[in-house]
Amino acid sequence: MSLSARRLLPAxxxxxxGLTGCRPHDFPQYPPDYREYVYVTNGDSGTVSIxxxxxxxxxxxxxxxxxxxxxxxxxxxxxxxxxxxxxPGGQGAVSVVDAEHNAVVxxxxxxxxxxxxxxxxxxxxxxxxxxxxxxxxxxxxxxxREIAVIGAGEEPAALRVSPDGKAxxxxxxxxxxxSIIDPVARTVRAVFAGCPGAxxxxxxxxxxxxxxxxxxxxxxxxxxxxxxDAQSAQPDRIESLLDVxxxxxxxxxxxxxxxxFTMNSLSDxxxxxxxxxDDVGGAYMMxxxxxxxxxxxxxALLYVGNLRSQWVTIYAIDDGKREGEVHVGDGPAAxxxxxxxxxxxxxxxxxxxxxxxxxxxxxxxxxxPAGRAPNAIADKAFKVH
Numbered sequence: 001m002s003l004s005a006r007r008l009l010p011a012x013x014x015x016x017x018g019l020t021g022c023r024p025h026d027f028p029q030y031p032p033d034y035r036e037y038v039y040v041t042n043g044d045s046g047t048v049s050i051x052x053x054x055x056x057x058x059x060x061x062x063x064x065x066x067x068x069x070x071x072x073x074x075x076x077x078x079x080x081x082x083x084x085x086x087x088p089g090g091q092g093a094v095s096v097v098d099a100e101h102n103a104v105v106x107x108x109x110x111x112x113x114x115x116x117x118x119x120x121x122x123x124x125x126x127x128x129x130x131x132x133x134x135x136x137x138x139x140x141x142x143x144x145r146e147i148a149v150i151g152a153g154e155e156p157a158a159l160r161v162s163p164d165g166k167a168x169x170x171x172x173x174x175x176x177x178x179s180i181i182d183p184v185a186r187t188v189r190a191v192f193a194g195c196p197g198a199x200x201x202x203x204x205x206x207x208x209x210x211x212x213x214x215x216x217x218x219x220x221x222x223x224x225x226x227x228x229d230a231q232s233a234q235p236d237r238i239e240s241l242l243d244v245x246x247x248x249x250x251x252x253x254x255x256x257x258x259x260x261f262t263m264n265s266l267s268d269x270x271x272x273x274x275x276x277x278d279d280v281g282g283a284y285m286m287x288x289x290x291x292x293x294x295x296x297x298x299x300a301l302l303y304v305g306n307l308r309s310q311w312v313t314i315y316a317i318d319d320g321k322r323e324g325e326v327h328v329g330d331g332p333a334a335x336x337x338x339x340x341x342x343x344x345x346x347x348x349x350x351x352x353x354x355x356x357x358x359x360x361x362x363x364x365x366x367x368x369p370a371g372r373a374p375n376a377i378a379d380k381a382f383k384v385h
Contacts (some may be wrong), residue, residue, distance in 0.1 A: 028340060030054050036338060036381040037099060038345050039080050040354055041068035042371025048082055048095075049354070049370045050102050051345070053338045053379070056356060058368050060102060064095040070116050073099070073380035074141070076123040080380055081141075083114045083128060094128060094139060099380050106144045110137040116158050120183065121165045127183075129156035129170060136170065138186065150186050153177045158200045162207040167225050167236075169210045171198035178212045178221060180236045190236040195221045200250045204275055205257040209239065211275070213248040213262060220244055220251065220262055222278050240278045244271035252293035252302060259317065261302055263290040270304060270315065284322065286313045294335045294344075296359070303344060305332035312346055312355075314362060326362050328355035334374075339381035347374045 030036075036053035046066050052059040065084025073080045078099040086092040092114035096106040112132030119126050119141075126139040129152070136156065138148040153172025160169050161183065168181040178198055180190040197216025203209070203225075212221045222239040245264025248271070252261045259281075262271045268288055272281040287306030290313070295302050301323065302315040310330050316323040329348025332355070336345050343365070346355040352372055356365045 028342065031383075033383045033385075034381070035100070035384055036379070037102065038336060038338070038354075039071050039073070039082070039097070039378050039380065040334075040345075040347055040370055040374050041071050041082060041376045042352075042373060043067050043069060043085075043375045044373035045371030046084075047371045048097070049368075049374065051354065051368060053343065053381070056343070056366065056368075061371060062097065062102060062104065064097075064104060065093045065107065068095070068376075070114075070376050071378040072117050072119060072126075073378045074119065074123045077141075078380070078382050079141075080378060081117055081119075081126060083117050085113050085115060089113070089132060092128075092130065092132075094126065096141075096144065099382060100384060108139055108144055108146060110139070110146055111135050111149065116156070118159050118161050118168075120161050121163060125183075127159055127161065127168055129159050131155045131157060131173070134172075136168070136181065148186050150181055151188065152179050152181075153191065157198065160201045160203050160210070162203045162210075162225065163205055164207040166207065167203070167210070169201045169203060169212070169223070169225075171195070171201045171212050173197055173199055173215075176214070176216070178210075178223065180210075180223070180225070189226070192221065192223060192236075192238050194238075194241070195219070199248075202251045202253040202260060204253075205255075209275065211251055211260060211273070213251050214241075215247055215249045215265075218243060218246045218248070218264075218267075220248055220273070242273060242278055242280050244273070244280060245269045245283050250292050252295055254295045254299045254317070255297055256299050258299070261293050261295070261315075263293050263304065265289050265291055265307070268306075270302070272317075272320075282320075284315060284320075286315070286322070287311050287325070292332075292334055294337065297337070297341050303335055305335050305346060307331050307333055307349065310348075312344075312357065324362055326355075326357050326364055328357065328364060329353045329367055334377045336377040336379050338379055345377060345379070347377050349374060 155174035245267030247266030331350030
């Protein structure tokens with residue numbers, strides 16, 4: 001059946017095709033000691049839905065804190081960290097989930113209304129953006145406690161640590177600015193204004209440059225990050241402001257760092273940016289309200305979740321055109337690949353479920369139940385000892 005014909009099928013029929021058309025050899029054969037789970041935060045349930053990737057099923061729904069809004073997995077230990085925003089104006093917390101037993105083993109108090117989390121390159125420290133207290137909490141993950149607080153701009157909404165560990169870049173939504181923090185000294189070393197509604201950040205794999213999405217406008221900010229060598233010292237500086245579509249709310253970076261894509265929510269489009277030259281290659285129509293994109297590990301395909309729809313759009317990067325679309329649940333808002341990339345998990349914010357898409361043929365395999373208002377996702381693969 002062609003992709004265009006599949007687009008005409010209702011969700012129930014597409015689901016049946018995905019289930020009956022899948023043969024055992026279409027999926028990897030995992031060793032007995034292999035485990036992999038996908039974690040989805042449910043904002044209105046105070047829970048995390050945990051999905052068994054090996055068996056493609058819901059494993060359990062785990063109670064965490066009030067209004068979980070972000071989740072990240074460790075690459076060095078079998079743990080997952082969930083950010084709980086807490087009551088309005090109240091203190092938030094980070095729940096530590098033991099991935100081997102899928103149980104909460106610690107709760108770490110942070111500041112008001114935490115909304116985002118990033119780990120340092122060694123996964124020893126976590127940085128949490130506290131939007132209600134205009135600060136960044138530094139967490140010692142081994143000691144399970146907050147060890148420092150760093151000031152940020154108004155309403156920090158997103159943050160990233162550079163791969164070399166020398167810069168923490170924070171998008172401050174309400175002050176329309178980007179803060180550059182020295183993670184070692186734990187001090188702010190630069191602040192750049194002029195990014196209305198700063199909402200997301202990516203950093204190139206070589207740690208040379210950061211990009212911030214200015215969601216209340218139609219630009220992204222390119223920032224050359226400080227570096228020092230034997231000949232000179234280069235401070236942090238704004239390199240350029242790039243015109244993209246309206247309402248760029250999220251940035252999707254290719255794994256090789258050569259290009260990034262902006263999800264232009266108010267233009268129903270994506271913009272393609274060449275990161276080395278800061279050239280905007282063009283805008284391409286996607287779907288109704290694109291809010292999150294993710295690039296395949298081979299740098300070939302961009303998958304886009306369109307919030308005001310039931311579709312994930314697929315963009316072929318080298319060809320510069322839409323390749324197709326997959327019918328999922330209502331309100332696709334967050335996406336994650338499993339470890340080997342054969343499945344794409346799509347969080348459907350309005351239908352309260354998770355769509356599982358087979359990437360080999362871009363077909364819907366199944367829909368799995370989630371909690372109320374699912375909003376963020378992370379994958380964790382490991383072997384048990």
